[in-house]
Amino acid sequence: MVRILIVEDDEAIANLLYMDLRDEGYQCVNAYDGKQAADLLEENTDFDLILLDIMLPEIDGYELLEYIKPTEIPVIFLTAKGTVNDRIKGLKMGADDYIVKPFQSGEVIARIEAVLRRYGKSEKRLNFADVKVDLESRKVFQEGKEIDLTVKEFDLLVELIRNKNIAQYRDKLYEKIWNEPFMGDTRTLDTHIQRLRKKLGWEDYIKTVFRIGYRLEG
CATH class of the missing domain: 3.40.50.2300 (Response regulator)
Structure with a gap:
């Protein structure tokens, strides 16, 4: 980082x-x-x-x-x-x-x-647990195998890793990823989080924070 x-x-x-x-x-x-x-x-x-x-x-x-x-x-x-x-x-x-x-x-x-x-110091890769994220190619690898993520799933993953162990408010997270005002409907964000958990097997890593949002723990 x-x-x-x-x-x-x-x-x-x-x-x-x-x-x-x-x-x-x-x-x-x-x-x-x-x-x-x-x-x-x-x-x-x-x-x-x-x-x-x-x-x-x-x-x-x-x-x-x-x-x-x-x-x-x-x-x-x-x-x-x-x-x-x-x-x-x-x-x-x-x-x-x-x-x-x-x-x-x-x-x-x-x-x-x-x-x-x-200076060639721009962030190019992120690592968390068993996952490696290549920011330039926008590819995600888990134990050497490429994981197919949508654009928003990828952006969510990057945001969670960059702020690991910090609770992310639903409204701020939505506005950051979708680049539009949060209107109170959490279904879109919640669905993408559920898919991300399932694709990576990260049910134990991506925690739901009651009345706040989500936190990547590890």
């Missing part, structure tokens, strides 16, 4: 980014000042990308970028410093992209995907 470090001292912005990116299947960690981010990076450097504010307490983003460079982790600046000179400075220092506040989450996600593709 792609891991992203969010370094942002505005907790509301940081938490919003965390939730939006988590919903897209990314694993995120928040740091609310430069020193906390430096400590996290000292502990481990297995992050695939860093979203970095410039105006941070303790250690600012420019100084932190110098610390990050040797790790070769791609960095996207998120900042209110939006002049041309600020952008040029950030990019010349080695940032891979520069996003000016206020921003839309969709723009941030698109920029992240572009940088990850450039």
Whole structure:
């Protein structure tokens, strides 16, 4: 799973980014000042990308970028410093992209995907239990045998694996997969979940969460 470090001292912005990116299947960690981010990076450097504010307490983003460079982790600046000179400075220092506040989450996600593709870090495969999912070919294999899934069954499986052990609300899950407002009828979603369970033999893995929805356990 792609891991992203969010370094942002505005907790509301940081938490919003965390939730939006988590919903897209990314694993995120928040740091609310430069020193906390430096400590996290000292502990481990297995992050695939860093979203970095410039105006941070303790250690600012420019100084932190110098610390990050040797790790070769791609960095996207998120900042209110939006002049041309600020952008040029950030990019010349080695940032891979520069996003000016206020921003839309969709723009941030698109920029992240572009940088990850450039570095060859885009998520290509998912594994859970005895199942392997190839995201590029949209094929699913169980113990080496290809499992025939419909488009929506495949999308549901990916969403459940990316959020394993987290309860998924029926309405949010439906809107994510069908890309349309949830009108209160759960039959379509429930039927697809039942088929997915049967095709994979995952009755013990895909749990029904009373009055909420579903959770993939394991």
